[in-house]
Amino acid sequence: MPNTHTGLESPKGVWWKPAHPAEKVWVTIAFVWCMVLFAMMPLWHFKGGQNPSGIRRKVEPTAFFRRTQEFIAQYQIGEDQGIPIVAPPPGSDVYLTAMSFQWTPILQLEEGAEYTLHLSSLDVNHGFNLNPLNVNFQVVPGYDYGLKVQPTAAGDFRILCNEFCGIGHHTMVGRLIVVGGNSAANAGGSR
Amino acid sequence: MTDSNFRTCGSTGLKVHGPAELLIKANAVVSVVALLIGAIGAVLLVLTRWQAVHLLSAPWYYRILGVHGMSMLIFFIIFFEMAVLYFASTVVINARQVMPKLGWASFGLMVVGAVMVEVMMWTGKADVLFTSYVPLRADPLFYLGVILFAVGALIVTSMFFANLVVAKREKRYEGSVPLVTFGAVAAAIIAIITLLHGAAIYIPTFLWSLGLMEVDAQIYRLIWWGLGHSSQQINVAAMVAIWYMLGALTVGAVVINEKISRLAFVLYILFISMASAHHLLVDPGMGPTWKIVNTSYFMYMAVLASMIHGFTVPAGMELGQRLRGFTSGLFEWLRKAPWSDPGFSSLVFSVVVFGFVGGITGVTIGTEQINIIVHNTLRVPGHFHATVVSGTAMAFMGATYYLIPLIFRKRVAFWGLAKIQPYLFALGMLIFTMSMTFAGSFGVPRRHWDITFSQAPFGIEFSPAVDLLLGIVALGGLMAATGAFIFVAIAVKSVFFGEPLGEITRGTAMVGVPAGLTHPPVHSSNVDELNAELHQPGRSWRLGPAPGTVVLVGVFLLAFVVYFFVNWKVLSFVWKIG
Incomplete structure (x- = not known):
């Protein structure tokens, strides 16, 4: 052998x-x-x-949605395609609810300012994708994901859903506006 | 103990037990049927994501996407793995199949479960895709189908261990089990862990679908991936075992060091199951410490295992070739290898694409922070098609070219096509996975019907490069699917209508018989002398007995380092997030 x-x-x-x-x-x-x-x-x-650390806690989906609506009522400055545009002050807590098949509200943030962006879902899993920056987070019903974000450049961004959430998944696109540091003008309608 | 049910294989001298052979055949055949369904799905999907064609409607796109995932990742792969488990615990060690009737009962359970799942998906009662994330809801029969399938697979896995115990007691082999069987043991242990996770998540989800209990969406994702990712680790272990087998059959690959190769398999068993964390890196349910410990498979010990196999497999092949006399230069062993043997070409492409594309991208995108620019984009399917398709499926195809003559005792049909099939399939998958990865780095989402967003409230325009890349994805996908169809045609024709093999004449090329069987890769008669000489310290610029492999893994490491740090650089350009 x-x-x-x-x-x-x-x-x-x-x-x-x-x-x-x-x-x-x-x-x-x-x-x-x-x-x-x-x-x-x-x-x-x-x-x-x-x-991707963030502030993480469990939350009732309906309670999170109510908090989002209060937030909208507090800082709304306009509307686009029937979705409220909200301009929160720098440093504040910002709420974004995902639901089939919509992101609400449209956020208007200031370049260079820091916000805590709370993400959650009213129904099923959704995927947060900030276009064209390609920043991605999972949005899970029952969980509040509070991420500190600091936009580095002005622009008219899109939020698309990249987790399958039902047959209308591909129509789920939201909007996020970043305005230049001192000229916090309303970016108005899109398209 | 009666040996009446055994036949002795003319080419390998191994004893083949009749009942085991029948179970191997049945599982392999169903596996190929699932592959066919999955491959038809693949064609429809790539022709939809190629926006210029956009073939399917939205509901059918998502439905077929689910069917493709289940048919390929679960049914094709796991039925084939059942065949591998039967093969490695009987044929390889000359042993008998225990309790064949139980084997048939589990086979029945698995087929019934698979058919239930397919019916539910095709009829639109389970539009929840492969992952079926709660609270998306499917018909309870969908979850029940998955459970039946998993129970069947669990029984077969247990029978694998029973076979080994009985074989040891009946002294069917001497000493330790061969490395190939050891690899199958690793795969089987990981399979048990995986299937228990499957039970832990699908039984509650089944009850939830009946309205009997609640299931938390994040807990579902955690435990489901204990099934979803771990099942891919069964594939890895089974694939590496097949690498060692094909190396032995095609070029007489030797085991460089049993200790190192077996320890690497043990590392898989210990650490690879933590991989479910890779899917939860940007999830809200877990903190950074949990993410770092788990995604790294505890300090990347499972990655270390793959890097070890990535060395020992080609080094074993190189040394095997050198012991056959192909000793000159760094790469004569590779140049003079049997490139027209589909078992060999499949092996090489499986190793190379799995390592260079699947492995490097996988470790990189599975890094906690880098995942921010990757999660749910096309980079993810770009990665796992390189591992599970170019790696596992390609290896399984290569193994089939040997199983057809050895187990089914038929010639491989369409022999001319069989020789080019691995080239077509591997090249198609390489184009597919790389273009998908590039498209994903522009943020193109996976699992998405329409990236022109024609029905969305706000428009998005991707870079024009994306259109081109998705066209290339389709081209590569169609090439690979053609390769898969050729493989299915070869397998079906050979098995059901093939020419019986008869005796193999050594030294004469035969149509439909791989070179490894007609010209067995025998080492030189002075093998020990040659081996000692190759192991001389200071030989081959002190690179050891396999210097060519050292150069190849050096190139691999360089590609790995560059890709990894480029991704950190790209990440540093996005907004500050924390």
């Missing part, structure tokens, strides 16, 4: 043998790389600007 065997043959005798140096070196390099992969995540929490 030769000293070598394939993966289809039973190894004879004791197979717990030392590995060849080349193999040991590869395993070591791979291990070190895995540690780098691991270290990047906690490191980014301290040094990076984008983390």
